[in-house]
Amino acid sequence: MQRRKFLEKIALSTAAIAAGTQLEGRTGMTTERLTEAQYMGGYAAEPLPMIRAAFIGVGARGGDHLQFFASLEGTEVVAISDLYEDNVQKWQKVANEIGAGERHKDVAGYHGEEERWRVMLEEVKPDVVFIATNWHNHAPMAIAAMNQGAHAFVEVPIAVTLEEMWAIVDTSERTRKHCMMMENVNYSRDELMFLNMCRQGVVGQLLHAEAAYIHELRWQMEEQERGTGSWRTLHYAKRNGNLYPTHGLGPVAQYMNLARQEDNFKRLVSFSTPALGRQAYAEKNYPADHKWNQLDYQGGDLNTTIIKTELGRTVMVQWDETSPRPYSRHNLIQGTKGTLAGFPTRVALEGGIEGLTENHHRWAQGEQLEMLYEKYDHPLYKRLNHATKDSGHGGMDGMMMYRIVECLQKGLPLDQNVYEGCYWSAVAPLSELSVAQDGMPQAFPDFTRGNWKETVPLGIVE
Known part of the structure; x- marks a missing residue:
């Protein structure tokens, strides 16, 4: 019995070592920062007094984000991309109504093919992109947005795999663009x-x-x-x-x-x-x-x-x-x-x-x-509660969007x-x-x- 227990311990230790070796390669623990990259903890981008925003995915959460963003001063909704034309048309109309025909009046619409959002990024060149799509699309869309010169704001989770997360980090550091996961809670x-x-x-x-x-x-x-x-x-x-x-x-x-x-x-x-x-x-x-x-x-x-x-x-x-x-x-x-x-x-x-x-x-x-x-x-709650209480999830959605816009306009580090x-x-x-x-x-x-x-x-x- 003592020999059996000893062999069992050895087997467990070997499995643990093997798992650890596999994990190190998988998670990129030894990855070095690119020479042209910049650490983004506490990073403050150049102020954006007027923020031109594009939205990818407006079937549910994305539409809510658009609605509150469009209501804030110094914002412009410039483009919407969604698989479905009715979603795009609905939120183009909402944005135009919020802007009273003066702001958000020429919102470009992209729908149909899966990759239409890439065309939108290339043609519109927004300052920021809000992404509210299925989880598998979060990382590719955020990375593409940053590579096109936009700050990326992504619904939760920020990505599905560890490899995708490393790619997001590397892209953010190289492009010096924010990539914030929008954790509203x-x-x-x-x-x-x-x-x-x-x-x-x-x-x-x-x-x-x-x-x-x-x-x-x-x-x-x-x-x-x-x-x-x-x-x-x-x-x-x-x-x-x-x-x-x-x-x-x-x-x-x-x-x-x-x-x-x-x-x-x-x-x-x-x-x-x-x-x-x-x-x-x-x-x-x-x-x-x-x-x-x-x-x-x-x-x-x-x-x-x-x-x-x-x-x-x-x-x-x-x-x-x-x-x-x-x-x-x-x-x-x-x-x-x-x-x-x-x-x-x-x-x-x-x-x-x-x-x-x-x-x-x-x-x-x-x-x-x-x-x-x-x-x-x-x-922050005392200051913004009255202005955001009618937004989603008891006001937390509006408060998050207000802070995103405030930080971008003033050139402040983001809260996340x-x-x-x-x-x-x-x-x-x-x-x-x-x-x-x-x-x-x-x-x-x-x-x-x-x-x-x-x-x-x-x-x-x-």
């Missing part, structure tokens, strides 16, 4: 307040975070020819990991200053439950010969991933778009002096909260939170840099590797090539 009221409280040291030194995207979206399987479900369902069937980590992870990563001077992502382990829910839903709702019943669903219904940081802190990230349960992003940050938690929002501090709780064994929550909002609401978009998105392919290897740890590539130690943490924007 970083602009939610509670997430902004928690960031403010963390910066003020209210919960002490940060130890652990929890984040999630729990959102039952089986109904999207009804979108079979057009719409999100027509392509996203295939991801659920073919991939097994945490495919959508950034909504929960983005905010807690900024609380912890990950990839910004203080700490960084180091490695993760990941496990998925059995894949049962999607298959059962398809069998219940569609004929036996329906295409959704021809898929072999491999993606577990719920994935749990644990991230270890360079400082030894931990982050639990969960994802489930299948199970019948209420929506949650979880959003928890734990420190040496207390804990901030979401869904429902609640706060516990050592010694209690004056006027609210006697000790840390009880949460301050519900109506008690009004006192905390008054004291700790983020200055290209490296953060890659780190947060990298959880998906790394979790797939870990799940496939029965939870084997996977190292994060250092997309900054060591420069994260020089990147100033995100400040409390006034």
Whole structure:
């Protein structure tokens, strides 16, 4: 038995070494920055007093982005590209109406063939491009936009593979163009307040975070020819990991200053439950010969991933778009002096909260939170809430777009840099590797090539 255990340990060690060797080549850990490239952490581009923007993909999220962008001063919608002509025509009309016939009046439209967006980039030469298409198109479109001289703003995730993420980083550094993943949840009221409280040291030194995207979206399987479900369902069937980590992870990563001077992502382990829910839903709702019943669903219904940081802190990230349960992003940050938690929002501090709780064994929550909002609401929320509250997702979409436009017009660094978009998105392919290897740890590539130690943490924007 001792010999057998020894041989088992050797086999495991050999497998780990082999996996590590494969991972190093896959993630580009030894990749050198190009000589003509520039590190983009904290990068501020030349001010753009008037921003000429093109939009690729306006079937859902892209149209919302266009609508709020077009309403801001110093903006011009110059082109729209979508597979479908009706989408293009709809948003050309909306842009023109917002501009009252003076701004956004000659919006070029491109539709039909898959690659029409490339023609648009070459002909229109926009200053910025907003990309809201299926996940596989994010990286090629962002890279092409930067190569054509435009800043790229991409829906989540920034890319699907680690190779694509490295290509985005290299292109951004070479062209000196922003590539920001538009993580809107970083602009939610509670997430902004928690960031403010963390910066003020209210919960002490940060130890652990929890984040999630729990959102039952089986109904999207009804979108079979057009719409999100027509392509996203295939991801659920073919991939097994945490495919959508950034909504929960983005905010807690900024609380912890990950990839910004203080700490960084180091490695993760990941496990998925059995894949049962999607298959059962398809069998219940569609004929036996329906295409959704021809898929072999491999993606577990719920994935749990644990991230270890360079400082030894931990982050639990969960994802489930299948199970019948209420929506949650979880959003928890734990420190040496207390804990901030979401869904429902609640706060516990050592010694209690004056006027609210006697000790840390009880949460301050519900109506008690009004006192905390008054004291700790983020200055950005106070400044922009009234102007953006009618935009999507409770105002966070509009606040994000306002900040993008403000930073570009004033020549300020963006609130989210290209490296953060890659780190947060990298959880998906790394979790797939870990799940496939029965939870084997996977190292994060250092997309900054060591420069994260020089990147100033995100400040409390006034």
